Amino acid sequence: MSIALRKPIELFRKTWMQIALSIILILPLAIGFSLLYKAWPLLNPDDLGKLLFGSVWSPSQGNFGLFPFISSSVFVAGVGLIIMIPVCLSSAIYITQFAPRWISRILRAAIDILAGMPSVIFGLWGVITIVPIVGNWAKQQGAQNPTGYSILAAGIVVSISVMPYVLNMLLELFESVTSELKETALSLGASHWQAIKDVFLKKLKPGIIASFTLGMSKSFGETIAVLMVVGNVVQIPARIFDAGYPLPALLANNYGEMMSIPMYDAALMLSALILLLIVVFFNYLSHKVIRHYQAKA
Incomplete structure (x- = not known):
């Protein structure tokens, strides 16, 4: 290739x-600003506290309290994280350190099969399997909601749907040592x-924390699987057997x-923005954790 042609080709590639x-840089900003624009009619500083911490959701009467949905999202993601941490960490250690190659x-x-499985499959499996089990346990505990459609059921389903995502990150981490x-x-x-315990886990601590942090952020966005098992009741859940209604x-x-x-449209766009x-x-928190431990190293 001649020098005369190389320069325009390199310029085109660049x-x-x-x-x-x-x-890639503009797309997240464009999404955020479009949601902000649509939610702007509701963003009155005097009413913002009522929107974020209000518990009454009655669109026909102009009440758009989002706290039941925010709290349900936090509870579901939190239960999922509690389940994910021991399962993912122990699985990653076993696969990379103890398992024979053929088992690995x-x-x-x-x-990989679980990672590529549609969310609706996890939801259907949750309805068929997890909800009856949780319902029987709720009856034994004398819970007010014995149906099984609950925060616990949603947390179990979301943890299983997010586990492959977190596990793949942990496997890469352990293999990097x-x-x-x-x-x-x-x-x-x-x-x-x-x-x-004393070498691998300490060395990989920032990456492990970041992996679970990213997994929790993914848990917040799970929609169909959670929607099918959480109960979809507008209330602030007080127990794991209570039904909930997450933002997605x-x-x-x-x-x-x-x-x-x-x-009503502005309220939904505000929930999407939240x-x-x-x-x-x-x-952001996962990146801060990594940078913090890198600075200490």
């Missing part, structure tokens, strides 16, 4: 890469488990309906 990068290949294939580090710990008299379920169930009600800000916050 230009389209910059355009692609600009789209089978488990990785299973994780050099074998020399492990061999050094073993040569100093440490057992296999002591090397994992609110949007999926109501957008496009009753748009003739004043400010959901976006929650996800952005957890992503």
Whole structure:
């Protein structure tokens, strides 16, 4: 290729890469500003506290209290995180440190299958399996809601749907540790488990925290699977057996309906904006954790 042709070709390649990068940078801002624009009619500073912390949701009467939906989202994601942490961490340790190679290949294939499974499949499985189990347990505990459609059922389903996402990150983390580090710990008299606990986990601590933080942000956005098992009752859940109504379920169930009600569209866009800000916050938090531990290293 001649020098005369090389310069315009290189310029073209550089230009389209910059355009692609600009789209990636602009897209989140465009989504955020469009949601803010649609929610703006409700963003009166005097009424913002009532919107965020109000418990009454009655669009026909102009009451748009979003706190039941926000609290339900937090409860579902929190229950999912509590379930995810021991399962994902122990699975990642076993697959990378203890499992024979053939078992590791089978488990990785299973994780990949789960990662590609549609959310609605997890939801149907939750309705068929998890909801009856939780319902029976709720009856034994004398819960007010014995149906099984609850925060607990939603937390279990969302944890299972997000686990492959977190597990893949943890597997990459554990495989990034050099074998020399492990061999050094073993040569100093440490057992296999002591090397994992005192060397691997300490070295990978920022990455592990960031993985679960990103997993929790993904839990907030799960829609169909959660919608099918959470109960969709507008209330502030006080117990894990109570039904809830997370923000994604609110949007999926109501957008496009009753748009003739004043400010209803703005209230739904505000809930979408809150959901976006929650996800952005957890992503920012994961990056801060990584930078904090890198600075200490």
